[in-house]
Amino acid sequence: MFLSVFCFGQDSLKTIVAEPGDGILSLLRKQGVDPYEVFDEFVLLNNDNLRDSVHLIEGRTYIMPAVKLDTVAIVDSLQIQSKEIKELESVSYDIFGEKHKNVIEKSERLKGTIYYLVSGHGGPDPGAMGIYAGKAIAEDEYAYDITLRLAKELLSHGAKVYIIIQDPNDGIRDDFILEIDHDEVAYLDKTIPLNQVARLKQRVEIVNDLYKSNKGNYQRLIVTHVDSRSEGQNIDVFFYHHEHSKNGKRLAQSIHKTFEAKYKKYQPNRSYSGTFEDRTSLYLVKKTHPAMTFIEIGNIRNAKDQVRIVDPDNRQALAKWISEGVLLDYEGE
Template sequence: MKYDIFTIVFFLLLSVFGFSQDSLRTVLAEPGDGILSLLRKQGIDPYEVFDEFVSLNHHDLRDSVHLIAGRAYVMPHMKVDTVAIVDSLQIQAKEVKEIERESYAIFGEKYKTVIAKSERLKGTVYYLVSGHGGPDPGAMGMYAGKAIAEDEYAYDITLRLAKELMAHGAKVYIIIQDENDGIRDERVLEIDRDEVAYPDKKIPLNQLARLKQRVAIINDLYKDNKGKYQRLIVTHVDSRSENQNIDVFFYHHKHSKNGERLAESIHKTFGAKYKKYQPNRTYSGTFEDRTSLYLVKKTHPAMAYIEIGNIRNKKDQVRIVDPDNRQALAKWISEGVLLDYEEE
């Protein structure tokens, strides 16, 4: 029986993709495992399959992202970059196109590679600002007997968000940068003072001078990108009484309809995630105008200003010190951004 070249390639592809779909591999979680570490142990890039893992295992996760030791978890399928064609078949077929990827040192050696997921945000520009930095660590708390600082956790979440947006084709400007701190998976992030403002400006000690510097950088970039779809996202961690447990809040300029829609879209996404993954917990975060905030008032792009939680509250600390939670926060924000852009 004769087979043409396309029939042979079809069966080869089927053998690679199709036969492996019938059963999914499971792995037992060990004490101390998180989603990121469990996937990494299996040789899987956790940032590429995080959502799929949560969707496959949400009934066996505590608070939507925490593993339970001793429980079996379903592993997502590995993505295949290329399909090898057996030489002996002497097929003159084109190799399946390799997945597009680029490297960015700012994410750190371990996570520098950004793999393209889609072009859903192609042509868009996002400015991401993590709160404080440089001489100002921001709000402070204590965790496991060690000091933790707002700027380190806001920066880590911002890097994760930047990577998500870039994977969907967005042009991203990370306004506060630290060349020594890429994406980090530690619970206690070391505090330093070496952050700079884009591209390499020293951050002033004076608070008003710092805010003015950021406004000037963003507004200058906004002019440079005139005519493009542009949005700004600012990320902070709040500081309140130790006993005050808060949810994630979103602020916008009272006269900016686009900013209001962006904040509402991310807020709506968080509400949907809580309903799906934490049905026994009501999401109490809100979105509202907060034009009194300097960055909200003075920057030109439509923007959302996000407060992640209370760094001094033990329950809220879990949200920021757990790297799985930081990744989930970044993913949820990015999904809200996609919702906002695609519903415009």
């Protein structure tokens, strides 16, 4: 599927000032635009003027994507200058849900790469549990949503992506409270076992079989979890790797470096304490064959960490930051 992309001079595009309480979705809705159709284009247009890569800054002026007939206009900084007219390919993936299914090509920076994405728990096991706004929240739902958002980012840069744990009907969700269900399956519609060892073994076998079938290609694995600690323990995002994997260490280090830079830029008064370290005792770290990183997003029981997890804008920022770390890792080859 192709979208015609019309690019105009910057002074011909509509601008809007962010008001208190505005988010990208609400700002676009107030302008009478379907936010899900133009969200990515808005971020591309205003990337240098967003906090945490996805949050509006009150009082700042933002460029609105132009919509012509039934097509979406994408304008990036180079196109604004040159007033080029070009056509971008948009590929539809049902797994992301109706509102987020279209993936628009941003670059080919990851062309030729393969990424396996595993979100923690799922099926009969919801993983770590917490309470937010009086309602139960589960690790597997939030890890899965971040994983889908990460998959979409990687696909937009030309990567081939295998989503190992899948939910047939969730898609990317823009809610704070993600409804808990148990219908997740493993890659190619395999039932997820209740037994923990059997469940982990199933994931290892799926990833290792795919790794073998894609032998000779650039392959990496990213596993996403949400931790559970005491309610009073606020933690940052942590990254683990196999102690003997040079490539896995570099992947974890590259994403960690990206997070450090983001915190320094967007939260200069707050130090970042997340680390990257070897954790070969973890089953998936020890048993899987691709170079990999295992990510702990935060403490699902801590009120500050919950904001990082439940806010859909924050989940999008996490996915975007991880993808930027992936790009840093790959392009440093």
